[in-house]
Amino acid sequence: MSTSMTKGNPLKLMLQFAFPLLIGNLLQQTYNIIDAAIVGQILGAKALASVGASSSIQFLVLGFCMGSCTGFGVPIAKYFGAGKLDQMRNYVFNGALLxxxxxxILTALCSVFCPQILHMLSVPEDIYDNAYAYLLIIFLGMPFTLLYNYLSSILRSVGDSRTPFMFLALSAILNIFLDLFCIVVLKWGCAGAAIATITAQAIxxxxxxxFIAKKMxxxxxxxxxxxxxxDAVSELLMMGIPTGLQFSITAIxxxxxxxxxxxLGSVYVSGFTAGMKIKQFTMCPFDAIGTAVSVFCSQNLGAKQPDRIxxxxxxxxxxxxxxxxxxGLVLIFxxxxxxMIFVSKSSADVLDASAKYLRCMGYFYWSLGILNITRMVTQGLGYSxxxxxxxxxxxxxxxxVSLGFVGTFGFTAICYADQTAWITACLYIAPTCVFCIKKATKSIMAGAYE
Structure with missing residues (x-):
């Protein structure tokens, strides 16, 4: 069911939109956590390191995919808000082609260069084989990842965040059983965790x-x-590619x-992996409210309502x-x-590393609120x-931080790298967002969005 955000209480509309999106994101992260928990508890800390050793490259490639799909949804939301439905539908088709x-392109390139990617990441030899098997399967499943992310993006662009959540919830539950079946019953190891994840995303x-074919x-x-x-391809690319690159550049x-x-060794790889899973879970509300605000601003840009923006x-x-x-308080304390969801009590050194990473991050977690909202609003207004x-x-x-300080301060430098990045980005994007809103307002007043 589509929903216009051009009338009514802004906060209520955004929260109603964000809630199913939040639950969906939490479920998506839940089955990522279940992957890691089953791998870590059943297969051991080294297997957990194998799954997590390539998380940054997954973020780079899959982030580009998700970012591009999110960007493709911005013009669709704008034309939906403006009531130009024929133009909106043509953009939906051209977005599907892109x-x-x-x-x-990405599935072919990433699959072929998977070994080189792992060597570039300095993956330790004792976990290389499992890391390769896991990453290759994730890469081969990218078409399914893109399918879900594009379709969910266009549904959200017309105000429907509930339907993607319902299907994601179903696949998350299925993923739990597939994890246990592939890892415990079939004994496919780390590859089984990847197969379970990709199958769930495909469904x-x-x-x-x-749903779109039958009901929308x-x-x-x-x-x-x-x-x-x-013209449609040009506008979609101008929104989608920069948004995808933003995710990828961050991932670099x-x-x-x-x-x-x-x-630094397998202990810190395992600790970092466990901490990252918790971080990704707690970041879900930022993503949900950021997407809600972005769609809200896109629709109201099309409706020429700068005050609501x-x-x-x-x-x-x-x-x-x-x-x-x-x-942040939860992460600190x-x-x-x-x-311990991922690592047994006996691996005290791994637990110490993960706890330190989360504690240091918690002090600056508030800055992610500023960063995500201002960045998503800037994108939603078309300034990707x-x-x-x-x-x-x-x-x-x-x-x-990584190249200049890890050699001297070791894992402590890793623990402060994210926060440094967030604060630095906020110093740029917050004033930029304010500038873009003023610029969009002047364009609306001048009739540029007729």
């Missing part, structure tokens, strides 16, 4: 496709809409950081920063107990290229 092209994507008349594409359009810094951490930014920011403060530079600043900050 998504299919990305799937073919959620296929269900989204069936708004997104039904007639023959007139199913035509390649140069994470790759450098992970490579530096991998060089400003209200959306302020109210979304208040929610995100408030959550960041609470989540409960990091070690939470890490400007938003890319926030990713560039994150990359540079993580790279400087």
């Amino acid at each position: 998504t299919a092209g990305i799937a073919v 959620s994507g296929i269900l989204c496709l069936v 008349n708004l997104l039904w594409l007639s023959k007139a809409h199913r035509a390649a359009n140069k 810094g994470s790759m450098v950081m992970q490579s530096a951490n991998n060089g 400003r209200k959306g930014l302020k109210q979304g920011m208040a929610v995100a920063v408030g959550y960041g403060l609470l989540a 409960a990091g070690r107990p939470l890490s 290229t400007r938003a890319v530079f926030s990713g560039v600043t994150e990359m540079l900050a993580r790279t400087i």
Whole structure:
């Protein structure tokens, strides 16, 4: 069911939109956690390190896929808000063409160069074989990842965040049973965890496709809409590629950081992996409210309502920063107990590393609220290229800390790399977002969005 955000209480609309998205994100992270928990508890700490040793490259490649799909949804939301449904449907078709092209190119390249990627990440020899098997399967499943992310993006663009959540919830439950079946019964090891994850993602994507075909008349594409359009492709690429690159550029810094951490040995790889899983879980509310604010601003840009855009930014920011403060306290005081989801009590050194990573991060978690909201609003207003530079600043900050300080301060430097990146990016994107809102307001007043 589509929902317009151009009328009504902004905060209520955004929270209603964000809630199913949040639950969906939490479920997605839950089955990622279950993957890691089953691997760590059943197969051991080294197997957990194998699964986590390539997390940064997964973030780079899959982040580009998800970012591109999110960017493709911005013009769709804008034309939906403006009531230009024929133009919106043509953009849906052209976005699908671009998504299919990305799937073919990235799957082929990443699968072929998988060994070189792992060597670049300095993956230790004692976990290399399992790390390779896991990463290769994840790469081969990228078309399914793109299928779900594109279809869920266009559903959210027209105000439906509930349907993607329902299908993701179903696939998350299925993934639990597939994990146990592939790892415990079939004894496929780390490869089994990857197969379970990809299968679950495939099912959620296929269900989204069936739902759109059967139930969403708004997104039904007639023959007139199913035509390649140069202008549509150009606008979609101008939004999607920079948004995808923003995720990827951020991930480059994470790759450098992970490579530096991998060089510290398997204990710190396992501790970092456990901490990362908890971090990714607690970041879900930031992603949900950020997406809600972005869609809200996109629709109201199309409806030419700058006052609502400003209200959306302020109210979304208040929610995100408030959550960041609470989540930071949890990470500071409960990091070690939470890490025991993945690692047994006997691996005290791994638990110590994970707890330290989470504790240091918790002090600055509030800054993610500022970063995510201002970046997503900037994207939602169509200034995706400007938003890319926030990713560039994150990359540079993580790279400087990883290359310049890990050699001297060891794992302690790793523990402060993320925070340095977040604060640095905030210093750029927050004033940029304010500037973009002013610029969009002037364009609306001048009739640029007729």
